[in-house]
Amino acid sequence: MWLWIVVLLALITSVSLMALARHRFRRSQILSELAEQRSDWVVKHPIQIASTADRSQLANLFAREGLVRIDHFLAPEFLQLLCEEAKTNIPRMVPSYIPTHKKGNTLSYENIHRHAHGCLGLYHSPELREWISAVTGMPVFPTPDRDQSSLSVLCYKDAGDHINWHYDHNFYTGRHFTVLLSLANKSRSGELSQSQLQRRTAAGDEAVDTSPNVLVVFEGAKVLHRASPTADGDLRIMLSMTYCADTRISWRKELARRVKDTAFYGFRALWD
Numbered sequence: 001m002w003l004w005i006v007v008l009l010a011l012i013t014s015v016s017l018m019a020l021a022r023h024r025f026r027r028s029q030i031l032s033e034l035a036e037q038r039s040d041w042v043v044k045h046p047i048q049i050a051s052t053a054d055r056s057q058l059a060n061l062f063a064r065e066g067l068v069r070i071d072h073f074l075a076p077e078f079l080q081l082l083c084e085e086a087k088t089n090i091p092r093m094v095p096s097y098i099p100t101h102k103k104g105n106t107l108s109y110e111n112i113h114r115h116a117h118g119c120l121g122l123y124h125s126p127e128l129r130e131w132i133s134a135v136t137g138m139p140v141f142p143t144p145d146r147d148q149s150s151l152s153v154l155c156y157k158d159a160g161d162h163i164n165w166h167y168d169h170n171f172y173t174g175r176h177f178t179v180l181l182s183l184a185n186k187s188r189s190g191e192l193s194q195s196q197l198q199r200r201t202a203a204g205d206e207a208v209d210t211s212p213n214v215l216v217v218f219e220g221a222k223v224l225h226r227a228s229p230t231a232d233g234d235l236r237i238m239l240s241m242t243y244c245a246d247t248r249i250s251w252r253k254e255l256a257r258r259v260k261d262t263a264f265y266g267f268r269a270l271w272d
């Protein structure tokens, strides 16, 4: 009897492992195909950065504060294009709800590859990478394609959408930076939404202005932050990008990263 149970368990385990390996192989193929097409899409979607802010001043501020904000970052017409892309993709976003921690909608990196080439072009542009490298004081690179949080659109559109206090944990070998570009931020009356990016400092909690076209750069593993809840009629859309000084990762941290991503994309983040 016991022998049959052991044989059955071994069989189930083998079949599951083979199915997982096949799925992972197929996923790797899809990601490589998207990455191959990416350079064409990026070339066809030139970006327009308007900011002339002094990068060395920003770098000093970043070294002191761990966070900087750059107003009027993109040319208005380019911001408009990205905002329209994001709004068009709202039906493709994955809703998530973790009681007391998070409620909102996310467009994944994979869907951005397929349906939001302006956003994709900005993230992979040498110009933006140079900006982030200058501000952080080190060469940085986009995080890996399999990391669905490398580039995502975060949408807070229903009353109570938010993400509670957290750090953006760094699973990589090098320092890891979060870059948020505000694509839309308005209430029903046309004022800014009630949802604020807030950071916790020794002096207390402070709001970081995320009016449309503000770019915020911070080291999420060191800055405790949150997005406070939206009110009815609010719409706040952020393009979230991550860059890293060294994108190597151990298998243990890769697993931990996938567990973290279930908060945004559900359990499929564990094996996708």
Ligand SMILES: [Fe+2]
Pocket: 166, 167, 168, 178, 220, 225
């Ligand atoms: Fe965060």
